[in-house]
Amino acid sequence: MMRIKRRYWLFAIFILVGSVASGLTFEQNPFKTAADTFRGRVLGFELFKIPSNSMLPTLMPGDFIWVSTSAYRNEAPQINDVITFLYPKDKSINYIKRLIGRPGDTVRIEDFKVYVNEQQISQSYLNKSLVKQPYSRYMPPVVIPEGKLFVMGDNRDNSNDGRFFGLVNQADVIGKATTILFGKDNRTGSSIQ
Numbered sequence: 001m002m003r004i005k006r007r008y009w010l011f012a013i014f015i016l017v018g019s020v021a022s023g024l025t026f027e028q029n030p031f032k033t034a035a036d037t038f039r040g041r042v043l044g045f046e047l048f049k050i051p052s053n054s055m056l057p058t059l060m061p062g063d064f065i066w067v068s069t070s071a072y073r074n075e076a077p078q079i080n081d082v083i084t085f086l087y088p089k090d091k092s093i094n095y096i097k098r099l100i101g102r103p104g105d106t107v108r109i110e111d112f113k114v115y116v117n118e119q120q121i122s123q124s125y126l127n128k129s130l131v132k133q134p135y136s137r138y139m140p141p142v143v144i145p146e147g148k149l150f151v152m153g154d155n156r157d158n159s160n161d162g163r164f165f166g167l168v169n170q171a172d173v174i175g176k177a178t179t180i181l182f183g184k185d186n187r188t189g190s191s192i193q
Contacts, residue, residue, distance in 0.1 A: 101150035
């Protein structure tokens with residue numbers, strides 16, 4: 001009988017210590033992510049379902065994706081990374097877009113081509129037939145200030161992105177989209193480029 005009670009106490013102590021350690025880790029936010037879940041802050045990943053066409057053809061509505069919240073623990077997001085972040089106009093909403101400009105960069109669009117620091121960036125991921133609207137054709141130069149990012153959707157004519165809502169706070173980045181866990185057209189398991 002005494003052994004059983006001792007086991008329960010050991011189990012209770014183990015649960016208590018684990019809960020306190022998890023809580024402290026959650027508050028410390030070791031991955032420096034804007035994620036507000038235990039999974040994102042402590043385990044280093046989030047799972048999202050793509051709700052719209054804004055990232056076609058890279059991501060399709062209904063795709064389930066893996067987002068690494070630990071990706072930017074020791075390095076800054078890179079141009080062309082597909083990132084998730086808190087929507088600047090309503091932080092209760094998560095958005096996903098492609099990173100186009102980082103702090104110190106100058107971004108402009110001319111004749112549907114995106115230039116960062118006067119260098120045209122590769123846009124091999126775009127479906128050119130989806131880019132026809134005037135607001136996709138031209139954007140005057142924007143200098144990205146410290147702590148901010150400029151993002152755009154891959155489906156340029158059907159994307160609420162940095163051209164419309166402005167810059168994203170770097171502190172609002174949740175993580176880097178890395179893998180399509182479940183997708184249409186045999187894309188399950190493929191890397192997000």
